[in-house]
Amino acid sequence: MLNLAAALQRNAVINPDKIAIVCGETQITYAQFNAIASQIANGLKARGIQPGDRVALSCPNLPFFPLVYYGIQKAGAVTVPLNVLLRAREIQYHLEDSQAKFYFCFEGVEGLPMAEAGIEAFQKTDACEQLVVMTADQTLSEYQGFETLTSLIHRQSAECDYAPRNADDTAVILYTSGTTGKPKGAELTQxxxxxxxxxxxxxxxxxxxxxxxxxxxxxxxxxxxxxxxxxxxxxxxxxxxxxxxxxxxxxxxxxxxxxxxxxxxxxxxxxxxxxxxxxxxxxxxxxxxxxxxxxxxxxxxxxxxxxxxxxxxxxxxxxxxxxxxxxxxxxxxxxxxxxxxxxxxxxxDDKDQPVALxxxxxxxxxxxxxxxGYLNRPEENERALRHGWFHSGDVGRFDExxxxxxxxxVKDLIIRGGFNVYPREIEEVFMTHPAVAMVAVIGVPSSEYGEDIKACVVLKEGQFVSSQELRAWGKTQLAAYKYPRQVEIRDTLPMNATGKIMKKDLKAEITQSV
Missing domain, CATH: 3.40.50.12780 (ANL, N-terminal domain)
Incomplete structure (x- = not known):
């Protein structure tokens, strides 16, 4: 028997007054954390959620996230966390692909109206049965006609033992970022x-x-x-x-x-x-x-x-x-x-045989x-998990x-005139330039070489260097087939919600502008 919520329940007993969560001026002890998670679990069960059912969650790093996450686990359900930057169409896809029965969505903040996107997605799908909105005003029992978290936990008991789960039962479905195609739900077990x-x-x-x-x-x-x-x-x-x-x-x-x-x-x-x-x-x-x-x-x-x-x-x-x-x-x-x-x-190598050290x-x-495996993706699983090994799509090497x-x-590899060029190597070099704050290197179409190398650079505040100067500097630092023939100075680089530079978006943006 294994359940992630067991640790929370244990700490509520042995460390009841220990501060578990701090956010702004809000502080929540382990006893309070467990009590609220129990109320959420009881609220879910009262609305028909059974062990193994999938429950989606859209929320930034606020106390709502761990409270609801562990409430879902206590109920024995499967947590499906969603990227907070998703639009309505994308949320709808995730709700339908995961077959989520229940959806918790934070109301959002200025510039990030999460509830509006969540409500639109919920209304367009038959897959999800209920939407609950988490609001900063915890006196509200409804939000635009939908139940709030306040209403869900109203009069629910603050005691709830976690549902017993097996070690190989799915605990969480995490969606890949979709950098190589449509997002896929990775089923992670307890x-x-x-x-x-x-x-x-x-x-x-x-x-x-x-x-x-x-x-x-x-x-x-x-x-x-x-x-x-x-x-x-x-x-x-x-x-x-x-x-x-x-x-x-x-x-x-x-x-x-x-x-x-x-x-x-x-x-x-x-x-x-x-x-x-x-x-x-x-x-x-x-x-x-x-x-x-x-x-x-x-x-x-x-x-x-x-x-x-x-x-x-x-x-x-x-x-x-x-x-x-x-x-x-x-x-x-x-x-x-x-x-x-x-x-x-x-x-x-490409035949799944170990390469030389x-x-x-x-x-x-x-x-x-x-x-x-990936949820409902038998063909993807056969490819990704072949021969009993998960194939990462990343290129690496071991030392002695x-x-x-x-x-x-693998997908970022640039082949210029028959030579393999790895962007990371070029990025490492450009990051040593005193004026460079960030850099992303991508391959762009070339009629002569098939692909050419482009460096997109963000400069440090107060620094100035021209793209021509950076290109000339790169030529002195890298082999002739590696240095970027194109250098673009930019104010920003596209990033996802984790702060990871999205080369796919950068490449698409540059390709469209050509």
């Missing part, structure tokens, strides 16, 4: 989620006294495992940040004595560039994932904050952690470390972290000590 949370605890040497700064979106696998499931199981405090802002974040680190900060590369870049004078000495560890962290960014952060950054590697389909650097071992900058305990990783190939994975280095995405 064991997947539990064991990966335990792995995160061990790798980061977490303890109950740790205070987590939760800037990663909780609807995403990285934030969900490292910043929610792992700390909840230990009784840690989570400081929720709905929207990343480096000045705000540094102030919260000082105010709450934050010890663990997990982020994606663009967040570390923002912290490096921030001029705020906050005392961040409470930090003991930084964790980076979601995309490759440029070496220059890692070095700058560690020098500025005197905190080690541990880089890891994972995917939605692997719960997410696959490899990780270890605090008690020598870190090799640029490497994502070694496979976690119970997980095997190989690097193979040091050679690049596709990363394949097997172990307790690998999903059951078993450290994994991420080379790039």
């Amino acid at each position: 064991a997947n989620q539990y064991l990966n949370a335990m792995a995160a605890q061990n790798l980061m040497q977490m303890a109950g006294r740790d205070v987590h700064l939760v800037t990663l979106p909780l609807f995403h696998t990285f934030g969900q495992t490292v910043n929610m499931n792992a700390p909840v199981s230990l009784g840690c405090t989570m400081v929720l940040v709905p929207r990343f802002d480096p000045t705000l974040v540094m102030g919260l680190i000082e105010k709450h004595g934050v010890t663990l900060f997990a982020g994606v590369p663009t967040m570390f870049i923002g912290m490096n560039l921030c001029q705020a004078e906050s005392d961040c000495s409470s930090l003991r560890i930084g964790v980076s994932g979601g995309a490759s962290l440029p070496l220059e960014v890692l070095k700058t952060f560690e020098e500025k904050f005197s905190v080690p950054i541990l880089e890891g590697y994972g995917l939605s389909e692997t719960s997410p952690i696959v490899c990780f650097n270890h605090l008690d071992k020598q870190r090799l900058p640029g490497s994502v470390g070694q496979p976690i305990q119970g997980v095997e990783v190989r690097v193979v 040091g050679e690049p190939g596709e990363i394949v994975i097997r172990g307790h972290n690998v999903m059951k 000590l078993g450290n994994l280095f991420i080379v790039d995405r």
